Amino acid sequence: MLKLIINSILVTTLWLSTASAAEAFPTEEPMEGKPFGQSVKQVSDGVYVFRWWVYRNIFIVTDDGVIVTDPMNAKASKLLRDEIKKITDKPVKYVVYSHNHHDHISGGKIFKEEGATFIAHENVRKELGDHPHPLTPLPDVTFSRNYTVKLGGRSLELSYFGPNHGDSLVVMRLPKEKILFVVDIVTPRRVAFRTMPDFWPDEWIRSLKEIEQLDYDYVISAHGPHTEPAIDPASIVTEQREYLEDLMAAVKKEMDAGTHSPDKLRKIIKLPKYENWRSYDQWLAMNVERIWAFYHMGW
Numbered sequence: 219m220l221k222l223i224i225n226s227i228l229v230t231t232l233w234l235s236t237a238s239a240a241e242a243f244p245t246e247e248p249m250e251g252k253p254f255g256q257s258v259k260q261v262s263d264g265v266y267v268f269r270w271w272v273y274r275n276i277f278i279v280t281d282d283g284v285i286v287t288d289p290m291n292a293k294a295s296k297l298l299r300d301e302i303k304k305i306t307d308k309p310v311k312y313v314v315y316s317h318n319h320h321d322h323i324s325g326g327k328i329f330k331e332e333g334a335t336f337i338a339h340e341n342v343r344k345e346l347g348d349h350p351h352p353l354t355p356l357p358d359v360t361f362s363r364n365y366t367v368k369l370g371g372r373s374l375e376l377s378y379f380g381p382n383h384g385d386s387l388v389v390m391r392l393p394k395e396k397i398l399f400v401v402d403i404v405t406p407r408r409v410a411f412r413t414m415p416d417f418w419p420d421e422w423i424r425s426l427k428e429i430e431q432l433d434y435d436y437v438i439s440a441h442g443p444h445t446e447p448a449i450d451p452a453s454i455v456t457e458q459r460e461y462l463e464d465l466m467a468a469v470k471k472e473m474d475a476g477t478h479s480p481d482k483l484r485k486i487i488k489l490p491k492y493e494n495w496r497s498y499d500q501w502l503a504m505n506v507e508r509i510w511a512f513y514h515m516g517w
């Protein structure tokens with residue numbers, strides 16, 4: 219049923235966006251000698267998903283200007299600005315950073331030059347201060363727990379759940395549309411990223427449990443190739459949590475039974491329930507090693 223609703227939203231909105239500029243753009247994955255593909259999909263009234271390679275953000279077009287999230291990098295942010303200009307001549311008023319990692323939030327300088335105000339969790343300012351990037355403006359507005367961006371009658375709610383992936387990540391919710399935009403801590407139908415860099419496994423699970431209590435029907439996640447849907451049902455947050463719980467339980471069980479070599483754990487632990495998820499063959503062993511480190515070292 220949810221799938222049907224989502225499909226009908228996508229079909230309706232793509233049709234509404236006047237044959238959609240999105241269809242005119244390349245969507246191929248990066249290959250030798252080929253550019254990274256990008257695409258734009260409208261998922262609700264004034265709400266768009268911009269994809270560059272396997273990265274995604276959302277932007278919201280209102281009567282008074284545009285709210286942009288995660289500019290990604292210098293190249294992607296230029297493409298994003300061009301895409302926005304095809305939809306509206308209103309200026310970008312706000313840029314919201316999801317967290318401190320450079321691969322998601324670099325390249326916002328072009329929006330700063332056009333007068334945008336940058337918003338992020340207070341820990342992003344500290345992290346960017348310690349690890350500056352020339353194309354990444356520091357946030358102008360910061361907050362500790364919750365903040366609502368308001369523009370042209372639209373609202374975007376930002377919520378911080380403590381450490382999980384770094385210690386500055388905020389989840390973004392469109393209350394009217396009941397859409398959640400989640401970066402890095404929810405990636406549907408894919409095992410966790412490699413050795414889970416800057417992920418705190420136990421805090422990640424705790425945060426997902428708290429996020430599951432929010433009011434939303436749909437989730438946009440920040441990673442996925444062009445073959446993946448731009449928007450998913452709310453259940454993907456639970457599926458992500460269950461994967462992490464199953465992964466941790468499997469590693470703990472083997473360690474409790476006396477296997478303490480990470481090399482051995484990498485070889486023997488399988489999670490057949492998830493063998494159809496993306497990157498299972500390449501990354502499961504790396505996920506296992508990260509969880510071994512958690513139990514072995516206590517972080």
Ligand SMILES: [Zn+2]
Pocket residue numbers: 317319322383402
């Ligand atoms: Zn990250």
